[in-house]
Amino acid sequence: SMRNVLIATVGGSPHPIINAIKQGQPDFVYFICSGGERTPSWKTIENQTSHQIRGACPNCSQDFTRTLKSPSIAESAGLTPDSFEIVIAEDPDSFDDVVGPLKKVSNALSQSEGAASDTVHANYTGGTKTMSAAMVSYKLLFEPTWQLEVNVAERTDLVKITRGDISTPASLNSLLWERTLSKARQELELHQYTVAADAISTTQREIGRPHDG
Numbered sequence: 001s002m003r004n005v006l007i008a009t010v011g012g013s014p015h016p017i018i019n020a021i022k023q024g025q026p027d028f029v030y031f032i033c034s035g036g037e038r039t040p041s042w043k044t045i046e047n048q049t050s051h052q053i054r055g056a057c058p059n060c061s062q063d064f065t066r067t068l069k070s071p072s073i074a075e076s077a078g079l080t081p082d083s084f085e086i087v088i089a090e091d092p093d094s095f096d097d098v099v100g101p102l103k104k105v106s107n108a109l110s111q112s113e114g115a116a117s118d119t120v121h122a123n124y125t126g127g128t129k130t131m132s133a134a135m136v137s138y139k140l141l142f143e144p145t146w147q148l149e150v151n152v153a154e155r156t157d158l159v160k161i162t163r164g165d166i167s168t169p170a171s172l173n174s175l176l177w178e179r180t181l182s183k184a185r186q187e188l189e190l191h192q193y194t195v196a197a198d199a200i201s202t203t204q205r206e207i208g209r210p211h212d213g
Helices: 015-024 073-077 095-111 129-142 173-189 193-208
Strands: 004-010 028-034 049-056 063-070 084-089 119-123 147-149
Touching: 004 015, 004 095, 004 129, 015 073, 015 119, 028 095, 028 129, 084 095, 095 129, 095 173, 129 147, 129 173, 173 193
Parallel strands: 004 028, 004 119, 028 084, 119 147
Antiparallel strands: 049 063
16 A cells, blocks of 8 residues: 655754644654764654743843743654654764664665555755755665655744864765665676675775875
8 A cells, every 4th residue: 555654854843843744644754863862852752842932021121031841743743653663863963873774764664565655755854964964865875766855944043053063074984885785786686796896895995095185
């Protein structure tokens, strides 16, 4: 039977994800979430979140702080426990750490009944830039039938990162390996053993090389 599946990267803001679910009405959702200690996004799927609002009273200019609680993403979007799965990327700023969960989802989808007739939407609005980039790259390299989606909203301001904004080379090793192995598998099926071996050793050399500069 035809299924409508949503894969969504999840960051700190639940609203784009909730809107994507309400809009697309998927039969099943895979949430690609960040793990780690600091602010793991997987907690927002099944748990209430609270955030503080600071302001000043318009009448007396007194400052105030108010804590607002929001229901979980699953509850807000009307998802039942059997209609979603949380897949965790331990380090959401590591390309390789995000590729793993995407591969896991890809495998799960290919093994499900009626996989050929599934419609898969890949929404990369939430999460870190690395999570978004990994999802787009994964689709382009391995999953041509996935339909990419992004939520476009009016931006009132751009929130700056105050500290820890250091540019780090992104590792594409997992993607390069996946591509090489899928090429190698094709060659092996054609009994082109040396071609397959060459492809693997070339990638090994490339990945083994330190970054130029």
